Every structure is written in C-alpha cells, then in structure tokens.
Amino acid sequence: MRILLLAAVLFAGQAFAHDDHAATGHEREPAAPVPVETTAAGAVYGAVLPKDMPAAVGIDVAVKNPADYLGKTIAFSGEITQVCKKKGCWLVLTGADGGYARVAMHDHAFGVPTDSKGPAIVYGTLSEKVFSQAEIDHLREDGATAPAERELNIDALSVVIPQAG
Template sequence: MRLVLALSLLLAMPAMAHEHGAHAEKAPAIAPVQTTADGAVYGATLPANLPAVVALDTVIAEPQALLGKDGAFSGRITEVCQQMGCWMVLATEKGDFVRVTMRDHAFGVPKDASGEAVVYGTLNEKVLSAEEIEHLSKEGAKVPAQRELRIDATSVLIHTAT
C-alpha cells in the first residue's frame, strides 16, 4: 500500500510543477519579439498563416467546437499576473473570461498590460484545485472560478492604445 501511495505522489508531482515550480525559476522574457502597426508581440512571432481571429464571445458561446485546437482569439485584457506576467485574463463586455497562460512560462507580458489583445495558442478547459485557486489569488487574480477556459499561448499581440 505504501508503494502505491509513493508511486501516486511521484507521478502527481510533474502535474503540479507548472502551477508552482515555474515561479521558483528565473522570470520569463517580457520584451516584445516583434512590433507591428497594430502593437507589440510577445512570445513567438505570430504565424504568417494566422487563422481568422475568433472573438471571445464566440469562444464562450461555443467552446466545444474549439477545445484542443490552435487558433487566434481576441478579447480585452482585464488582469495580468503581478509576479511574472505569466498569465493574463481576456474578458468580454459581459464579464465572461478566458485565462491565458504563457506556454511553458517561456515568456511573459508586461504587468501593466491592458486593452485589446489577440492571442495565438490552444484552447483548453481546466478544473482548478483549491491549491491552484489560492496560488492564482496570491498572484493578483480576482476570485478564480473552479472550472475555466484557458488558452495555452505561444504568441500575444497587445494592441497599441488608440
């Protein structure tokens, strides 16, 4: 029985590493990799064959059709991780939201980022544990929901304020 418990814990540890271990490492790069007429791009440059941008209202209304797929998604930045800029929240006018995590903590966005953004990445659904909710709260998140949509981003375009 002890062996089964020990193996279970050993196998569960990597799953928790993203949520907690990455912050113990060095901070991700926050400098833009590209500047366009539309704004600054963080992470990887946007794909040359960027698919049609899907508005967050559509993502919220029809998530099942988009789950597990790479795409370009647009919304308004309402929150950013205040420790490392490693996640942000895109929201609709109604207050519905999707959390954006920067793939593998490889990059970040400015902690004061705001306004409209286009994110390229994979849409997923995540069930948060009580520990993950507490962790996000410590990073400045407003009370996170237990189940949320997430975009695992490789590129983030933050539009220049007009």
C-alpha cells in the first residue's frame, strides 16, 4: 500500500511540474541555434524565409499602430536588446523610439544564439499577450528585464540576424 501511495505522489508531482512548465511556454526544448539558411541579410534561424518575403516594418511603426498589424504574418525590423540566456527561445526586438515587442520562437521549436544583439528581422505574427505572474517570473529567470504584464508579442517563424564581418 505504501508503495502504491508513493508511486501516486511521485506521479502527481511530475504532472504538476509538467503543468508549471507548460504554463511558461516550454512544452518542448528548442532546437540548437543553428541557421537553416544564410541570405544576403544574414543567418536565418527557424524556418526558411518565404520566397515572397515582405519588406520589413519597423517595430516602432507597429507599436504606434498595432491594430494595423495584429494577426498579420509579416516581417518586422529592429534591434535585439534582450535574449533568453538559457535557450535563446525569446528575444526583445526594440525600435529607435523605444517601442518593442517580445519575440517568442514559434512552438518553442528553435532558438537564436544567447549572445545575439543588434539589428534583426523577425518574420512572424504580431499579437498582444497578457502574461501571468508565473510567466513574468519565468522570463526574469531567463534574463528578461522588466517584462510587462501586457506586451506586444511576435510569434516568430524565422529570425534573421546579420553576420559579423
């Protein structure tokens, strides 16, 4: 009977740990940050860029007029100012005027190098995200500074980072 009770407690503990893990967006481990292609614009992480890739919209423009871009899959440009220090599974894309969006790698399927910074183009879908306190705490553990309860979010299919040199 004790063995059965111990097994039930262990199983329940794993289920709760999985639920907490899922609540923070980490249902799966991202792939290693290896480019899927290299273009004239730089190294591409995630999916190969579409042949008809639209011109990038500056993230400041999108922040000032989010209704024009919400729910649309397009390219956004800006500067990488923060990156998940553990897996590269999120980054912050910031514009010259200080507007920003947090970028989550689609389905947590890929990451970017954890030391990424500087200019980037993100191809993905813009939305508004409301974070739970657990998600905010998790972001802080991953190196985020001052995550807000409500932020613009890009579900990234591809991230292009210019190569140095």
